[in-house]
Amino acid sequence: MMITNFCFKKYFLVLFVFLFSLGSAQKKFTIVLDAGHGDHDVGATRSYDFGTPMEKDITLGIVLKLGKMLEENKAFRVIYTRKTDTYPSLTERTNLANRSKADLFVSVHVNSSPSKSATARGTETFVQGPNQNRENLEVAKKENDVIYLDAKDREVFATYDPTSPESLIALKIQQSKYLERSLFIGSFVEENFEKGGRFSRGVKQANLHILRMSAMPSVLIETGFVNNYEDAYFLNSEDGQRKTAAQIYEAIIRYSRKANIGATENPKKEEKKEVPLKNDFRILLMSTPIKYNYGDPAFKGLNYILPVKENGLYKYYYSVSNLASVRDANLRTAKDAGFRNAVSVGFVPNQSLSSGYYTLEVFVGKDKLSSDSYILKNLKDVKREKANGMFYYTYGTAKTLEEAVKLQKGLEEKGMKNSVIQKVAK
Numbered sequence: 001m002m003i004t005n006f007c008f009k010k011y012f013l014v015l016f017v018f019l020f021s022l023g024s025a026q027k028k029f030t031i032v033l034d035a036g037h038g039d040h041d042v043g044a045t046r047s048y049d050f051g052t053p054m055e056k057d058i059t060l061g062i063v064l065k066l067g068k069m070l071e072e073n074k075a076f077r078v079i080y081t082r083k084t085d086t087y088p089s090l091t092e093r094t095n096l097a098n099r100s101k102a103d104l105f106v107s108v109h110v111n112s113s114p115s116k117s118a119t120a121r122g123t124e125t126f127v128q129g130p131n132q133n134r135e136n137l138e139v140a141k142k143e144n145d146v147i148y149l150d151a152k153d154r155e156v157f158a159t160y161d162p163t164s165p166e167s168l169i170a171l172k173i174q175q176s177k178y179l180e181r182s183l184f185i186g187s188f189v190e191e192n193f194e195k196g197g198r199f200s201r202g203v204k205q206a207n208l209h210i211l212r213m214s215a216m217p218s219v220l221i222e223t224g225f226v227n228n229y230e231d232a233y234f235l236n237s238e239d240g241q242r243k244t245a246a247q248i249y250e251a252i253i254r255y256s257r258k259a260n261i262g263a264t265e266n267p268k269k270e271e272k273k274e275v276p277l278k279n280d281f282r283i284l285l286m287s288t289p290i291k292y293n294y295g296d297p298a299f300k301g302l303n304y305i306l307p308v309k310e311n312g313l314y315k316y317y318y319s320v321s322n323l324a325s326v327r328d329a330n331l332r333t334a335k336d337a338g339f340r341n342a343v344s345v346g347f348v349p350n351q352s353l354s355s356g357y358y359t360l361e362v363f364v365g366k367d368k369l370s371s372d373s374y375i376l377k378n379l380k381d382v383k384r385e386k387a388n389g390m391f392y393y394t395y396g397t398a399k400t401l402e403e404a405v406k407l408q409k410g411l412e413e414k415g416m417k418n419s420v421i422q423k424v425a426k
């Protein structure tokens with residue numbers, strides 16, 4: 001839901017207005033293409049018997065070919081950070097992207113490794129790293145006037161950070177959507193490279209300025225290693241650049257369809273509306289005795305985390321959806337983020353536990369809470385248990401997971417964050 005509904009209202013409105021004022025015009029999918037480096041900044045380079053390929057020329061070659069393919073498709077509007085051998089600064093590049101309210105930012109680069117005899121080879125695509133949400137958020141705050149927040153987001157997300165003003169929560173949601181979407185496009189690009197016979201090093205997260213400062217889904221594609229003979233030969237050739245551009249193009253098409261933004265080339269081919277499943281699906285990221293608070297780096301930048309404690313283990317679930325396509329996409333996102341063993345788990349909505357109940361773990365510590373602690377002063381009937389030298393405090397009971405989430409939300413409204421829903425067997 002949270003993925004397919006993104007910006008639906010906004011685009012629907014725009015679409016509506018356009019249809020009635022301009023006839024058949026449709027909202028275009030705006031994409032900013034950034035050819036890395038340029039002019040005095042040649043980027044990675046190396047001399048060979050076939051010539052001296054320079055990163056700045058390869059990136060421009062690929063971007064111009066890719067841009068041409070996109071421009072031939074009426075669904076896209078293409079903006080270039082450069083079309084010639086010039087050097088726009090990184091800030092100029094991201095400012096252009098942010099000003100144009102683009103739907104996607106694609107920066108093309110060529111890799112190199114320090115070793116002379118390069119064994120490193122292949123492609124890799126970078127998305128925003130997990131630790132840069134804050135800076136990204138500041139950019140988003142300035143650049144985004146329309147914030148979309150659907151009911152489900154509000155429910156899931158508000159559980160975790162109720163003290164923030166709603167606008168900030170909404171922005172955070174948008175940020176995590178950018179990351180999720182960036183992971184989608186990144187995985188499509190790498191999949192296509194691999195299908196085309198390249199060696200794919202996968203999708204990675206990194207703290208790169210160009211990704212950090214853009215207020216939209218963004219990827220930085222390393223198209224190969226200049227110090228690897230085969231990669232360099234391929235990327236230096238017209239044919240290699242055209243193939244690379246075509247593989248990125250196909251990934252963008254797939255992404256734009258998936259994201260439900262922009263028009264499809266052939267409206268007849270539009271997919272049928274998906275029928276919701278009976279169950280809700282959450283992605284189980286990990287099961288561990290360690291308690292992580294919301295925003296912990298252990299979540300690798302993923303949001304919408306619901307921890308549920310069961311038999312002494314914290315199970316961290318990511319996202320929730322009753323659509324098979326979104327469930328599968330969420331699972332892929334989790335795997336791309338680094339949770340290789342993630343699995344999707346079905347939950348019957350509003351199911352009462354046949355035995356036992358849910359409660360909230362409100363505090364865990366080596367020392368007992370004092371009677372005038374915030375928790376004990378503000379909550380009645382808090383239960384205390386001691387196990388393995390630790391004190392565990394729990395509060396409240398609920399029959400269903402949904403009720404427990406509601407209970408948790410109530411606590412957070414009182415400023416008690418990071419409580420964990422606990423399943424107690426009887």
Ligand SMILES: [Zn+2]
Binds near residue numbers: 036037043044110
């Ligand atoms: Zn570069």
